[in-house]
Amino acid sequence: MGDLLQRALLKKSGQPRRRAAAIAQWVVLALLLLWGLFNLKAIGGAFVEFGAYLGYRFIRRALVVGALVSLCASLLGVTLVLKRYSMIGDGLSHVGFGSLTVAMALGFVTAEGLPAFLPAGLRGGIAGLCGGIAQNPLPFTLVIVVLCAFLLLRISERSRMRGDSAIALISTSALAVGVIVTSMTSGMNVDVYNYMFGSILAMSASDVYISVGLSVVVLVLFILFYPRIFAVTFDEPFARATGVRAGSYNMLIALLTALTVVVGMRMMGTLLISSLIIFPALSSMRVFSSFRAVTISSAIISVACFAVGMMLSCVASMPTGAGIVAVNLVVFIAFSAIGATR
Amino acid sequence: MSLIAMKDVTIAFEGDVAVDRVSFEVDRGDYLVIVGENGSGKSTLMRAMLGLVKPRSGRILYGDGLVKNRIGYLPQQTAAQRDFPASVEEVVLSGCVNRMGTRCFYNKSDREKANRNMALLDVAKFRRRSYRTLSGGQQQRALLARALCATEAMLLLDEPVTGLDPAAATEFYEVIRSLNRDHGVAVVMVSHDLSGAMRDAGKVLVMNRGMDFFGGVEDYRARFAEGMVKAHG
Numbered sequence A: 001m002g003d004l005l006q007r008a009l010l011k012k013s014g015q016p017r018r019r020a021a022a023i024a025q026w027v028v029l030a031l032l033l034l035w036g037l038f039n040l041k042a043i044g045g046a047f048v049e050f051g052a053y054l055g056y057r058f059i060r061r062a063l064v065v066g067a068l069v070s071l072c073a074s075l076l077g078v079t080l081v082l083k084r085y086s087m088i089g090d091g092l093s094h095v096g097f098g099s100l101t102v103a104m105a106l107g108f109v110t111a112e113g114l115p116a117f118l119p120a121g122l123r124g125g126i127a128g129l130c131g132g133i134a135q136n137p138l139p140f141t142l143v144i145v146v147l148c149a150f151l152l153l154r155i156s157e158r159s160r161m162r163g164d165s166a167i168a169l170i171s172t173s174a175l176a177v178g179v180i181v182t183s184m185t186s187g188m189n190v191d192v193y194n195y196m197f198g199s200i201l202a203m204s205a206s207d208v209y210i211s212v213g214l215s216v217v218v219l220v221l222f223i224l225f226y227p228r229i230f231a232v233t234f235d236e237p238f239a240r241a242t243g244v245r246a247g248s249y250n251m252l253i254a255l256l257t258a259l260t261v262v263v264g265m266r267m268m269g270t271l272l273i274s275s276l277i278i279f280p281a282l283s284s285m286r287v288f289s290s291f292r293a294v295t296i297s298s299a300i301i302s303v304a305c306f307a308v309g310m311m312l313s314c315v316a317s318m319p320t321g322a323g324i325v326a327v328n329l330v331v332f333i334a335f336s337a338i339g340a341t342r
Numbered sequence B: 001m002s003l004i005a006m007k008d009v010t011i012a013f014e015g016d017v018a019v020d021r022v023s024f025e026v027d028r029g030d031y032l033v034i035v036g037e038n039g040s041g042k043s044t045l046m047r048a049m050l051g052l053v054k055p056r057s058g059r060i061l062y063g064d065g066l067v068k069n070r071i072g073y074l075p076q077q078t079a080a081q082r083d084f085p086a087s088v089e090e091v092v093l094s095g096c097v098n099r100m101g102t103r104c105f106y107n108k109s110d111r112e113k114a115n116r117n118m119a120l121l122d123v124a125k126f127r128r129r130s131y132r133t134l135s136g137g138q139q140q141r142a143l144l145a146r147a148l149c150a151t152e153a154m155l156l157l158d159e160p161v162t163g164l165d166p167a168a169a170t171e172f173y174e175v176i177r178s179l180n181r182d183h184g185v186a187v188v189m190v191s192h193d194l195s196g197a198m199r200d201a202g203k204v205l206v207m208n209r210g211m212d213f214f215g216g217v218e219d220y221r222a223r224f225a226e227g228m229v230k231a232h233g
Helices: A002-010 A016-038 A040-053 A057-082 A088-108 A120-135 A138-158 A163-184 A190-197 A205-224 A226-234 A236-241 A246-268 A273-287 A291-315 A320-341 B042-049 B088-099 B108-120 B136-150 B166-183 B194-198 B217-223 B228-232
Strands: B004-013 B016-026 B031-035 B057-062 B072-074 B154-158 B186-190 B203-208 B210-216
Touching: A016 A040, A016 A320, A040 A291, A057 A088, A057 A205, A057 A226, A057 A246, A057 A273, A057 A291, A057 A320, A088 A120, A088 A138, A088 A163, A088 A190, A088 A246, A088 A273, A138 A163, A138 A205, A138 A246, A190 A246, A205 A226, A205 A246, A226 A236, A226 A246, A226 A291, A226 B088, A236 A246, A236 B072, A236 B088, A246 A273, A246 A320, A273 A291, A273 A320, A291 A320, B004 B042, B016 B042, B016 B057, B016 B203, B016 B210, B031 B042, B031 B194, B042 B154, B042 B186, B072 B136, B088 B108, B088 B136, B108 B136, B136 B154, B136 B166, B154 B166, B166 B186, B166 B194, B194 B217, B203 B217, B210 B217
Parallel strands: B031 B186, B031 B203, B072 B154, B154 B186
Antiparallel strands: B004 B016, B004 B057, B203 B210
């Protein structure tokens, strides 16, 4: 490492600012490493302790769901970041938050509360449906978020509004709806807090099935369409001119992103899920220079950071989402330092 | 029969006519330069030739072995591309995407084609290098190699020397001339750089929504000797 540091100091004398950044990054890394060396025993203990946590079913579930969601998010993230759609995950997670709160609020609908002019059978049916949505809000949320993903894509392709403005518009509106609905019904309770910041306790058995299904779909589609996804990401006009249906691929990416966000947001939290999409791709782009290397490295970084973050969450009782983002940040700094030193 | 024939093509966006009743043909081995002021519809015309915009009226006929989607296109570079992590090989190979049909992956003949074109444009030595670390001229050559993977017959170039320094631009025109003369590739180029583009051109099309002029480069010089101002006045 000293050698690398020296190279960072000696090389690129024409770019003092870049050199300063590299030095700062290496200093941060060195401090972290030193801290790690002095606390080796504690870190080893953490691994042992984490092993004990694996006996719990909810931890195993969270591990499976989280690893798969991280994998999907990182693959999608490479094209999203390169196509300048980084914030789409953030926007969609806010929409997810809004629709989750609405779904919860539907639990307060009763047959007696509905307008009297409706037939009694219909009132019962509506109340039953609302109760069902409140009991199991995931399918409802999925539908809403997928619809919003298509809407976002259409706005940014067909209208004069720019993509980033459209995302900001939709995400803040959805958040506002969520906050209003929450304050009118249940108030800020533990559920809402968990939606915002995530919880590893949130994973149910059905989430495991959904996330396994989702990640198989994302992986298979990504591999099968890899050359075309590259072509559309690198140069959409050229891809269109050579007969690639770029619009369909954008649609597909948006759909898969929506699914990934909805499955991942209850563990990572609304405010942090987009980091799963952005961080691994950005870190990889600092070091690797081919699309394939960036993709593979993103997938590995994402799953590894998730595992470490999860361990921190269990052992140091850190909020899961925040822990994973913190680990991703450290990796980003490390990769930036390596990239700047090269 | 010509490679591409535009017959009375009119293109309009929300009522604004961008291209007005344009007819011309591009034959095998042609070198056509499309010139005109900003907003004269020359880029729109090129996008129509590629099938990216639909004409409101008129017809675009492909012939002489040329198929729609088998045209080599060199679009203007976007800001996103300049820092895109992709090796030169990946970029060039992506030109083969229109030969894949229902296949999901590149096959041996795709890779051979990419290798040939990388050698032809002298970017084979950069194949593992990242596209973003190349100079402007090298990037354009890599994109040309990609365009050649998509076609044997015709290249469409949209403002190809924008952003290149004079030396790189001269070199680029030489590459285009060699592709046109030695390899029989028809070239259609939209350009602002009149003096450079005209040097090797065979035919010229002057766009001003409608066609102001279409013909050989000598006729063009004879008519527009006193400059574009008079031509449009």
